[in-house]
Amino acid sequence: MSQVILIEENENLRDLLAINLKTYVGSEVIPRSTAAEAIDLLNILPNVDLIITQDRVGDENTASILLNYLKESDSEVSMIVNGPFDHVDEEKLIVIKEEKDWETIISTSAQVLGVSIESLEKRVLPEFIPVEVRYFLPLDSSCCDVFIRIKKTATEYQFIKRIHAGDHYSKSLVEKYIEQGLSFFYIPKEFQNNFTNFVSDHLSQKLDENNFKSLDKKIEVIAQSYEIALQEIKKLGFNSATIQLTDSIVKSMVSASKDSPEVNQVLHKVINSKSGYLYQHGHMTSIVANEIAKNLGIDQELITQRLAYASFFKDISFVDNEDLAKISTFEELESSSLNEEDWDLVFNHALDGALLIRKHPEAPIDVDTIIKNHHGTTNGKGFSTNSMNKLPQESKIFIIACEFVRELLDFKERGGKPHPIVDELYKTYSSPEMVKIIKALEKTLRSKVEKK
Incomplete structure (x- = not known):
């Protein structure tokens, strides 16, 4: 199994890259926060194959520091920089200018690590996709089963059903998860389009009926709909x-x-x-x-x-x-x-x-x-x-x-x-x-x- 060091501040993007690198590319993903942490790991792990990093983490020129280290140590490790990076072309350096283009990062990682397109296409797609918790606030039911994700290891998760398709739930249930710091629920991948349409139809009907008990309630639903629509x-x-x-x-x-x-x-x-x-x-x-x-x-x-x-x-x-x-x-x-x-x-x-x-x-x-x-x-x-x-x-x-x-x-x-x-x-x-x-x-x- 190949080993990939991943430096990414955005938690959602980090999780997305980690689970796809494991699922599609078959890599062990090792998250790190800074160039110094990555270099410490490189000094004790001889079999790291790839580094995926941002250009900068805070005030640190993360990509530049890592690139200089790899050159000075004559390392064979390749590096992908996620986002714009001012650089001179290097054999082991790949820059993906669109910072949130995670699909290109995954396909490029596969190419670097010797995983063929044919092999990628045969791999099993992730079963669940994330949906922001706040999407469920204005709803009282779902068109599909809804799960929470529990982390077992750095790249392995367990999905536990919390809302059954068609069942009614209270707003307080969603608020409880928000208070606990939950950012996403998960739904089966085959329901992605259905769920988007379900939410839009529900909110549109609610707004068009205009049967609100108070102006405060109407403003609450408009606000929730506004943010989801954007x-x-x-x-x-x-x-x-x-x-x-x-x-x-x-x-x-x-x-x-x-x-x-x-x-x-x-x-x-x-x-x-x-x-x-x-x-x-x-x-x-x-x-x-x-x-x-x-x-x-x-x-x-x-x-x-x-x-x-x-x-x-x-x-x-x-x-x-x-x-x-x-x-x-x-x-x-x-x-x-x-x-x-x-x-x-x-x-x-x-x-x-x-x-x-x-x-x-x-x-x-x-x-x-x-x-x-x-x-x-x-x-x-x-x-x-x-x-x-x-x-x-x-x-x-x-x-x-x-x-x-x-x-x-x-x-x-x-x-x-x-x-x-x-x-x-x-x-x-x-x-x-x-x-x-x-x-x-x-x-x-x-x-x-x-x-x-």
Whole structure:
């Protein structure tokens, strides 16, 4: 059996690589955390065949340190670097630039270790696939049996059934596993597509029926659906299930404020809900932008859907790391300690969101423009406050709404002394048309105070 040292910070990717290296390639996988740990192991294990590593672990230049060690010791061990790596071509070095392309890592490992494609194809596929635990929160039953995974050895697992197909279960059951730190349930591999469709259909039906006991419950289901939909679209793109779920969520986001006599009440409930930053910023931006448009006298039928879809998709690039959505200026981006991949992700996310929404067959016309412009640039790259005169009115409305909501969420997170958000907006955006839009925002805020 071949031996592989694996250095990977992402626990989910590490488990995925380990189990597939054992199942498909027949390797013994030895996880390590740093270059120093790997080198210590190499000094006592003469039969290591392959190292799979990230470019960097924290501040350590892991791949460079290991490559130098292998060269200096004249080692025959091959090395695969997972992700971008600045290097000179070496005979025993392979760089896989797409960091999360685990399938290429497995097939390349097989090639390095002398396992043929024919042999790979004959091997048994893993019986179970992981599904994030939170997918089960809005459900009360499953279309298939659901398992938890117990680790027996570094690469061997036992799967124990916890939910039977068709049986009803309580939300508290799922919450108990979340409190215990469980990240994934597992389902039989043959049910992968069925389960995705089952979740989408269930959530869409729940949202469309609109039979919620309270606004809080409605917001809870919208938030859960929102986060699941973003994950599924990022993973699978648009299909009938994700399109149906997206449309149901957008419709529910719009109706949540229409059904409530006080828009301010909806904002308050969203910001205090147990939900993620992407959902809170998205839903609140949709509400605030629509209120601004209403105060400017813009036809609601024309703009409401566009603003809601733009709010939904603007930050979809950050579904795996929503803290990146909190960066809203080039200065913040430059002063961050992001790696090159995340830096590029932030810089280009408005364009990426615009390109994605164009693939939605039923998205409102021009919603891609609003998404592309939502940080003030015409091309969807970076951040700007100097190009406002070049942008359409709807994009300007959306920018003010995004900034206002970001400041609200930032204050909620930081706490401290309140500061006048609108005054800051006037300082940043001083052109006549932007001032007009900010005044429309002020009118919304004043009307909420007067009604109290």
